[in-house]
Amino acid sequence: KAGVTQTPRYLIKTRGQQVTLSCSPISGHRSVSWYQQTPGQGLQFLFEYFSETQRNKGNFPGRFSGRQFSNSRSEMNVSTLELGDSALYLCASSSWTGVNYGYTFGSGTRLTVV
Amino acid sequence: TQLLEQSPQFLSIQEGENLTVYCNSSSVFSSLQWYRQEPGEGPVLLVTVVTGGEVKKLKRLTFQFGDARKDSSLHITAAQPGDTGLYLCAGALFVIQGAQKLVFGQGTRLTINP
Numbered sequence: 010k011a012g013v014t015q016t017p018r019y020l021i022k023t024r025g026q027q028v029t030l031s032c033s034p035i036s037g038h039r040s041v042s043w044y045q046q047t048p049g050q051g052l053q054f055l056f057e058y059f060s061e062t063q064r065n066k067g068n069f070p071g072r073f074s075g076r077q078f079s080n081s082r083s084e085m086n087v088s089t090l091e092l093g094d095s096a097l098y099l100c101a102s103s104s105w106t107g108v109n110y111g112y113t114f115g116s117g118t119r120l121t122v123v
Numbered sequence: 124t125q126l127l128e129q130s131p132q133f134l135s136i137q138e139g140e141n142l143t144v145y146c147n148s149s150s151v152f153s154s155l156q157w158y159r160q161e162p163g164e165g166p167v168l169l170v171t172v173v174t175g176g177e178v179k180k181l182k183r184l185t186f187q188f189g190d191a192r193k194d195s196s197l198h199i200t201a202a203q204p205g206d207t208g209l210y211l212c213a214g215a216l217f218v219i220q221g222a223q224k225l226v227f228g229q230g231t232r233l234t235i236n237p
Contacts, residue, residue, distance in 0.1 A: 013165075042224065042225070044225075044227075051211075051227055051228070051229045051230055052166075052211065052213075052225075052227035053227075054224045054225065054226070057222055057223075057224060059222065064218075064219070064222035065218050065219075065222040065223075065224050067224070099165050099166070101165075101225075103223075108154075108173055109153065109154040109171055109173055109215060110215065110223050111168070111171070112156070112168060112225065113168070114158075114165030114166050114167070115165050116163070116164050116165050117163075117164070117165050119163075
């Protein structure tokens with residue numbers, strides 16, 4: 010079955026601009042989580058959506074937002090970009106295995122802010 | 124605040140040697156997952172341990188979950204150049220409404236020299 014698809018793979022933006030990243034989860038997975046990965050901070054949780062509702066949110070400023078559509082596809086938006094937002098943004102879809110959640114990550118979107 | 128301390132951060136050893144990577148926390152996790160990440164790609168799940176004291180083996184890799192479900196280790200026997208990569212541990216924390224988030228360690232960048 011198809012994996013988690015993130016688009017675009019690479020993005021270059023200028024400070025002050027906004028950006029929208031997309032994530033298509035594995036078919037049947039209703040939960041989508043977003044993570045930011047940087048060399049200094051590692052992987053940090055941004056937020057999680059389940060059935061179009063944000064269930065959980067990490068400690069990021071309000072410039073970071075997201076949404077989920079009825080087909081479980083998710084988007085995240087970053088407004089007023091800062092240089093420090095340069096990172097690999099990873100999306101993970103998950104489903105309950107009966108014991109725990111099983112996560113599958115996409116290849117990520119590499120965002121560079123200049 | 125880094126909830127999950129992973130060590131060592133960097134490890135370079137010769138082919139055939141053994142190694143152990145540790146993840147420690149003061150938090151109790153519902154499960155602990157180990158991932159491997161290649162450059163430019165998302166993390167790929169290696170194993171999930173759920174029960175305190177649980178040991179799982181994946182070929183030459185042995186994963187252990189601490190009795191108190193606060194720590195874990197990854198042991199590689201007779202390391203090979205193909206084991207080179209970034210290894211990440213992630214603890215799963217349940218939050219409200221059954222939602223879960225992963226807390227990642229900083230990662231261990233492993234290099235196996237031929």
